[in-house]
Amino acid sequence: MVDAETATILQQELSAVILLAVAAGVAILVGRMRVPFTVALVVVGLGFAFFPDFIALDISSELILGLLVPPLLFEAVFHLPWPRLRMEMLPVMLLALVGTLAGTFMVGYIVNVWVGLPWLAALAFGALISATDPVAVIALFKSLGVSKRLGILVEGESLFNDAVAVVLFNLALAAALGGDSLSWSHGIKAFVIIGGGGLAVGVVLGYVVSALILRAVDNPLVETTTTLALAYGSYVIAESFGSIFGIEHFHFSGILAVVAAGLMVGNLGLGNTSPSTRLTLENFWELLAFLVNSFIFLFIGIKIHLTDLNSENVLKNIGIAIGAVLFVRIVVVYGLNMFHNVLQPARKIPLAYSHVSFWGGLRGAISLALALTIAGSGAFSDEVGDTVRFMTFGVVLFTLLVQGTTIGALINKLGLAGKSASEQDQQRHQAQIYAHQAGRRQLEKLGHEGVLFREMAIAMTDTYDLDIAENSNHLGSHFEAHPELEVSMLISARRDALLAEQSALLDLSRRGLTSADIAHELNVEIDHRLAALDLLEERWEEVGGN
Incomplete structure (x- = not known):
């Protein structure tokens, strides 16, 4: 009860x-x-x-x-x-x-x-x-x-x-x-x-x-x-x-x-x-x-x-x-x-x-x-x-x-919505290229390891190559029509690269391949670069870069 x-x-x-x-x-x-x-x-x-x-x-x-x-x-x-x-x-x-x-x-x-x-x-x-x-x-x-x-x-x-x-x-x-x-x-x-x-x-x-x-x-x-x-x-x-x-x-x-x-x-x-x-x-x-x-x-x-x-x-x-x-x-x-x-x-x-x-x-x-x-x-x-x-x-x-x-x-x-139709198209093509590249790499790996017959892997990767080329061509034409998108893309890529640098420094420090002081010093430098990148992105947004 x-x-x-x-x-x-x-x-x-x-x-x-x-x-x-x-x-x-x-x-x-x-x-x-x-x-x-x-x-x-x-x-x-x-x-x-x-x-x-x-x-x-x-x-x-x-x-x-x-x-x-x-x-x-x-x-x-x-x-x-x-x-x-x-x-x-x-x-x-x-x-x-x-x-x-x-x-x-x-x-x-x-x-x-x-x-x-x-x-x-x-x-x-x-x-x-x-x-x-x-x-x-x-x-x-x-x-x-x-x-x-x-x-x-x-x-x-x-x-x-x-x-x-x-x-x-x-x-x-x-x-x-x-x-x-x-x-x-x-x-x-x-x-x-x-x-x-x-x-x-x-x-x-x-x-x-x-x-x-x-x-x-x-x-x-x-x-x-x-x-x-x-x-x-x-x-x-x-x-x-x-x-x-x-x-x-x-x-x-x-x-x-x-x-x-x-x-x-x-x-x-x-x-x-x-x-x-x-x-x-x-x-x-x-x-x-x-x-x-x-x-x-x-x-x-x-x-x-x-x-x-x-x-x-x-x-x-x-x-x-x-x-x-x-x-x-x-x-x-x-x-x-x-x-x-x-x-x-x-x-x-x-x-x-x-x-x-x-x-x-x-x-x-x-x-x-x-x-x-x-x-x-x-x-x-x-x-x-x-x-x-x-x-x-x-x-x-x-x-x-x-x-x-x-x-x-x-x-x-007020025109403050940043994701315009042109930027959404850009991100869609970039996402498709990124996803197709990952799928292609996996097929190549399966082919090299013998999980797939080599001829099958080649045929499937050829299909991926066509899709990647098509999206790359669309992306190139898109940037020609909207050149302002290149700036935001470059800023985003640069930020991603800096974050990758910080991750690599952290890995070095954890493995004991560099001292904590040096890793911290270099991380501070990267933080300053990220801050400058944020300021650049902000100024670009304010002048109508979006």
């Missing part, structure tokens, strides 16, 4: 299996439709509201922030190249720090005046709604071939402003619980300590894993497990820092710790691993990101009950909140990007990038999790908590269902 506890566990397992199956089905469907995967998940999640007993998972703020957000952040920065991020650090930090701080107070002021929320509750809402979530947008960027610089700007802002928003939200909540006012001096001091400490925790743990474990151990399973432990461990250690050392009510930013740790592993640790381990790591984190994203966006839909939003007063408050968020986003994005262009005229941000940054500022998991936190905090009355929660739900739905479904059309209208 199954006891109650076992039955509950089985129900939760069944719910998780159902959500995974739904996510897989949605992924298949959106592959045939022009709808972002994450947006489709939210819509499906909304449908679960009509079957309240179908999903037995406890969707709490702790589940979202503590279990789902760390691997999602880690995977995002895992693939974020530090040289490119460093070049864009000024505009990214302007939006993430100044923009989030200004947005918090501006949105807070508007909802305080127009909705009537208490000042600290309005600040808490302004903070939580300032956390952008570009998952759907970044996936669309990749499919459309948007410039890497634009992707870095949008993703970089999101990674850092999430942490800023969480810190500001917690400060407002703590002030409300303590019955105090939130002063500028106290807020800035607390932010520097909490944010700086989180970065320090992430850097130290990320360096230990990257420089010691990933370099010393050559086991894909162990190294992959270590990075997973790092993603969660950096978050937990930062958030529990005070408890570990006996300091009550003291913690660092777990989100910034995860971001720093992921940057260390992605830019230092991967260089210390073998090619097979690197492939295992990338495949593992790609799968985990898919699973986490699936759960998060289904949870968003499940947690938002449309019936709760179906009243005149609630809809009015949601309309005010949406208007406030859009107005403040316009002021922040265009204002700070113009300010950046004055500071760095040589690296101006095009106006079209500002359009995409404004409209691509979606809200998602972190905003939802923070809104759910208010309900059980005791900082505000139930009525105030419900108002903040309903406004958050409304803004999240609007950004995902309206902005998320139209951002692709905006990118195309």
Whole structure:
């Protein structure tokens, strides 16, 4: 006989299996439709509201922030190249720090005046709604071939402003619980300590894993497990820092710790691993990101009950909140990007990038999790908590269902979609040549080894030769018609060659044929060349090379 506890566990397992199956089905469907995967998940999640007993998972703020957000952040920065991020650090930090701080107070002021929320509750809402979530947008960027610089700007802002928003939200909540006012001096001091400490925790743990474990151990399973432990461990250690050392009510930013740790592993640790381990790591984190994203966006839909939003007063408050968020986003994005262009005229941000940054500022998991936190905090009355929660739900739905479904059309209208028909044709011919060459080599090998009769192998390789020659002729004619594609092809080939050089140096160092110091010195030189190549590619994109 199954006891109650076992039955509950089985129900939760069944719910998780159902959500995974739904996510897989949605992924298949959106592959045939022009709808972002994450947006489709939210819509499906909304449908679960009509079957309240179908999903037995406890969707709490702790589940979202503590279990789902760390691997999602880690995977995002895992693939974020530090040289490119460093070049864009000024505009990214302007939006993430100044923009989030200004947005918090501006949105807070508007909802305080127009909705009537208490000042600290309005600040808490302004903070939580300032956390952008570009998952759907970044996936669309990749499919459309948007410039890497634009992707870095949008993703970089999101990674850092999430942490800023969480810190500001917690400060407002703590002030409300303590019955105090939130002063500028106290807020800035607390932010520097909490944010700086989180970065320090992430850097130290990320360096230990990257420089010691990933370099010393050559086991894909162990190294992959270590990075997973790092993603969660950096978050937990930062958030529990005070408890570990006996300091009550003291913690660092777990989100910034995860971001720093992921940057260390992605830019230092991967260089210390073998090619097979690197492939295992990338495949593992790609799968985990898919699973986490699936759960998060289904949870968003499940947690938002449309019936709760179906009243005149609630809809009015949601309309005010949406208007406030859009107005403040316009002021922040265009204002700070113009300010950046004055500071760095040589690296101006095009106006079209500002359009995409404004409209691509979606809200998602972190905003939802923070809104759910208010309900059980005791900082505000139930009525105030419900108002903040309903406004958050409304803004999240609007950004995902309206902005998320139209951002692709905006990118195309602005001419920022990099994969033109001519470039797709080029890549198709190149892929066919590459694949045919691999097939031809395998047939030759089988012929030499006697697995195939030599005459059979020759006849089959002759067929491959005809296909390769045909695609090569098409490619030559294509380049004559579109000479601008040669530059991007040369840049791509040069980058591939430099990465091959780094892989060869790593192999030499592992086999003891060259010292670690010399390998590191030469790797640094190659890193500089890759950075210069990235800059060249960026300039080419900006002048319309695509």
